[in-house]
Amino acid sequence: MSSTTLDSTPSRRGAHTADGAAPGGAGRPAGIGPGPTFLRVLNSEFIKFRTLLSTVILLASTAVVMVGFGALSAWGTGQFADAAGSDPQAAEAIAAQGGDLAVTVPTSGIAFAQLILGSLGVLLMSSEFTTGMARSTFAAVPKRLPAFIAKLVVVMVSAFLLTAVSTYAAGLVSVPILDNYGLKLDLGSAQSVKLLLVNSAYVAAVAAIGMALGTLIRNSAGGIMSLVGLFFVAPIAFQLIPGDFFVEARKYLPGNTISPLTAVEHVPETLEVWQAALVLGAWVLVPVVLAMVLLKKRDV
């Protein structure tokens, strides 16, 4: 304890406050150093993001799953195409898809990517509350919302980039496999690029919904269960429950917006592309805004 502070300046020590009544601590300078600007908070959130082993493991497993499913799907698609040669029914099915089955191969693992990265979104916020880290975070950034937005940026950008990169990697692995079956996959084609971008954006949106749920529920298990319920249970439940309402409502579930968004041509009985984009946008915006309002309001 030789030196407690970097700048235990004589002026500060000299400011004898034995009377203690120095009005409002006026004896000290007003500008005492930089405070939390958004870029600084963003940097802090990025440090927090990359210094957790669990985050790194989840990101790596997403990449592995995406590439693995890409390879598996390439093989399966090849088998299917082979069968189509001797099976008129299969040939018809292929023709219905515009004749290009191979293009969706790189994104075939997207359902798992959204689950893992959505859960990561939940965890990054819920763990703040379960570990008590939130008290440190919001003591440093008492306005709270900059920390939330910075974390949201980190979560969405990393989910987008990871999905994009692993989709491309899955594509690179799939090309030679498809080639064995005489199928061509052009990773640079307009549809390939569109699938890569739209799916990556979609996963980023799911991660944002996850983070909003983590903020609202403040509990890892509860947040992940809600996310799974919304993306995996609700679509099945809505299918099982009879009635026109559920048939219609099912289209508006966030997990069902991805197929209209990536379709080459509009499929009947699904949302238009612009509708799907709006619905997904609302699914992100409403929980995020609610999370921000409550985060600002509630005690930490």
Next chain:
Amino acid sequence: MIEAQGLTKVYGDKTAVGGVNFTVQAGQVTGFLGPNGAGKSTTMRMIMGLDTPTAGRVTVNGVPFARHVAPLREIGALLDAKAVHTSRSAYNHLLAMAATHSIPKKRVHDVIEMTGLADVARKKVKGFSLGMGQRLGIAAALLGDPQTIILDEPVNGLDPEGVVWVRNLVKFLASEGRTVFLSSHLMSEMALTADHLIVIGRGKIIADAPIRDIITGKGQSRTRVRTDQPDQLMHALAGAGVSVEVQDYELLEVKGLDPRQIARTALDHHVMVYELTPLQASLEEAYMELTKDEVEYHSLITTGAPVPAQSGGHQS
């Protein structure tokens, strides 16, 4: 300087903090003393802007915490040694905190060195003992070199060497003119560390005075008297504001008179006294005395009103 005005926090039907007013001055160590659940931590969380007061306000150097331009450089707080993601290393935790205020890495290394965490700084906080967690919390509080330091139960779980270190640290910080606000339920520790004491019980301020005043109890000086004629002496001493208690055969404890007055009375009445010892109340006794009144006061007037038992009960 920390100023609380009518600061109130109500959880459901429990009043954790009931309209307290106090001022924590710079340049001295102010102890915040009270039993568990008295409202200490809730008050400190409200100072740090983590809990919103139900009523009233609290300012640090005249401004509510959240309005400060650089909060970590203004106030450093150890509110809970567990305010850390336990899967992160101590160094990375401090680095992330420092990044919000552009605090240089050198300062991170300095506070690690200062708090004796150098050997474990790269390890996950999960494996930390309670004492090491406290040191990390103190490191985080000092990170911004703040003028105001708030430490909630800092010596909890520290070894004796650590306790002495904290004691010297807070005294040093106060000697630099900083505001140091320190909570504890350990009265003996407060007696050694604090200059000024704010005592809280059941969400209300019971006492707010220099520690010396609280120990001496303002006129409640007591004297141990041994005499072979206790009955005569008791009668002779009897009077307004004087209480005499028979503690043992030939042993009395007198309150309300100083030894000189007792000796004078004994001499006047020809009573032989063979011990006359002024007793200084320990902080423990002073505290018991203070809270006893508070408890009686409560049971006397609030039969139907809910009793705030737990302040921290809302947090899981």
